[in-house]
Amino acid sequence: xxxxxxxxxxxxxxxxxxxxxxxxxxxxxxxxxxxxxxxxxxxxxxxxxxxxxxxxxxxxxxxxxxxxxxxxxxxxxxxxxxxxxxxxxxxxxxxxxxxxxxxxxxxxxxxxxxxxxxxxxxxxxxxxxxxxxxxxxxxxxxxxxxxxxxxxxxxxxxxxxxxxxxxxx
Numbered sequence: 001x002x003x004x005x006x007x008x009x010x011x012x013x014x015x016x017x018x019x020x021x022x023x024x025x026x027x028x029x030x031x032x033x034x035x036x037x038x039x040x041x042x043x044x045x046x047x048x049x050x051x052x053x054x055x056x057x058x059x060x061x062x063x064x065x066x067x068x069x070x071x072x073x074x075x076x077x078x079x080x081x082x083x084x085x086x087x088x089x090x091x092x093x094x095x096x097x098x099x100x101x102x103x104x105x106x107x108x109x110x111x112x113x114x115x116x117x118x119x120x121x122x123x124x125x126x127x128x129x130x131x132x133x134x135x136x137x138x139x140x141x142x143x144x145x146x147x148x149x150x151x152x153x154x155x156x157x158x159x160x161x162x163x164x165x166x167x168x169x
Contacts, residue, residue: 004123004146007108010036015052018065026069029053031078031096038095039082039103042070044114045094070094084117087162091117107147112156115147120160121167128168136164 015029016022026049033048034040046066050058058066073079082093082101093116095101104122107115120143127142128134134142140152140160149156 005103005105007105007110008036009108010048012036012052014054015049017053017055018049018062018069021053021065023069023072026065027073027076027078030066030069030073030094034079034094034099035096038099039093039101039116039119040095041114041116042081042092042094044110045070082118086117086166087158089117089159089162093118107149112144112147112149113159117159117163118167121163124160124164124168136161139164 010033012029012032015032016025018026021029029049029052030045033045033052037044037048046058046063049066050062055062070079070081074081077097079094080097080099082095084091084093102116102118102122104119104126112120123143123146124139127139127146131138131142137152140157143160144150144152144156
C-alpha cells in the first residue's frame with residue numbers, strides 16, 4: 001500500500017470574529033487554514049475558523065459571513081473549490097490553486113466524514129489494486145484500519161459505499 005502523507009494540522013493564531021471582521025480578514029483566515037490543511041472540506045474549514053475565533057456554535061448569520069469570505073477568496077482566485085458528488089452526497093473541498101487536487105494523507109484529527117471523498121477513493125483504489133478480490137466489507141474495514149478507526153457505522157458504510165460506486169466500480 002502507498003505510504004500516506006502526514007496530515008498537517010493547522011494550529012494558527014486567534015482569528016478575527018467573523019461577526020465583526022471585514023471580508024478581507026475572513027478571507028485571510030480561511031486562506032491561512034487551507035494553506036496548511038488543503039484540500040479541506042468546507043465544513044471542517046469553517047469549524048476550524050470558528051474555533052480559532054473563540055466561537056462556540058455557528059449560527060446562520062455567522063455562517064453567511066464565512067460563506068461570503070469564502071466566495072471572495074474563490075473570486076480572487078486565492079482559493080480553488082472542487083465539488084464532489086457521489087450517491088446522495090455533495091461536498092466542497094478547498095485548496096490553494098497550486099495545491100494538488102488529491103493528497104492521500106493520514107487521518108490526523110479528522111473524522112472519516114471530514115476527509116475529502118476523492119482522497120478516500122484514492123485510498124480505496126490502492127487497496128483494491130493490492131487485493132483484487134477483496135469484498136466490499138473488507139475494503140471498508142481496510143480503509144478504516146488505515147485511518148486508525150475501528151467501528152463501521154451505518155453513516156460511514158453509506159459514505160464509503162457511495163464513494164466506491166462513484167469512483168471505483
